[in-house]
Amino acid sequence: MTGVITSADLAALDFIQNNLRCGFADGLMKFFTMLGNGGMIWIALGIVLCCFKKYRVCGISVIAGLLLGLVISTLGIKNIVCRPRPFVQNPGVMLIIPPPSGYSFPSGHALSSFTAAFLLLMYRVKYIDIAALILACFIAFSRMYLYVHFPTDILGGAAAAAVIAAAVYYLAKRIVRHRGGSVQKLLP
Numbered sequence: 001m002t003g004v005i006t007s008a009d010l011a012a013l014d015f016i017q018n019n020l021r022c023g024f025a026d027g028l029m030k031f032f033t034m035l036g037n038g039g040m041i042w043i044a045l046g047i048v049l050c051c052f053k054k055y056r057v058c059g060i061s062v063i064a065g066l067l068l069g070l071v072i073s074t075l076g077i078k079n080i081v082c083r084p085r086p087f088v089q090n091p092g093v094m095l096i097i098p099p100p101s102g103y104s105f106p107s108g109h110a111l112s113s114f115t116a117a118f119l120l121l122m123y124r125v126k127y128i129d130i131a132a133l134i135l136a137c138f139i140a141f142s143r144m145y146l147y148v149h150f151p152t153d154i155l156g157g158a159a160a161a162a163v164i165a166a167a168v169y170y171l172a173k174r175i176v177r178h179r180g181g182s183v184q185k186l187l188p
Helices: 002-019 023-050 053-081 108-122 128-145 151-178
Strands: none
Touching: 002 128, 002 151, 023 053, 023 108, 023 128, 053 108, 053 151, 108 128, 108 151, 128 151
16 A cells, blocks of 8 residues: 555656756745745744734744644654655655755654644634745645655645644643633743
């Protein structure tokens, strides 16, 4: 079964390589991947949200979701599944970025991006939520374009992000409700 999935994944990546690659897109996809490196753009957004009383719980939730995703994905699932990256399985592909280390499943870029985007949607952060979802999609696609993640790695990252975002949102709402409904009571 995994052979069939890997074959379909490689076929999708090869389609992207053969039909979408061009100099302009190469630069654009490198840029989007760089934005997702280490979840830094999402961490920065979470910190900025914490500076505004209205969005403080959302900012804390984004940062908590990113930390939870790091533990579950990078320190957990990746080391259990141990899936090699696509460029390892198809060494004939010329990468245009330095080869990332670590295992492929799930995509950490997709997981962090969709965790932040889903939380922003759940908290209904006007305008930023839709922009974050679009950016998350571009970051996730860039990982396939650059041949460093399989489509199922992206789907796995997005699915894990949905679960993490829902859990963090639910927990934050419970804590705020338990503390009298005040955002101010959430932080010292």
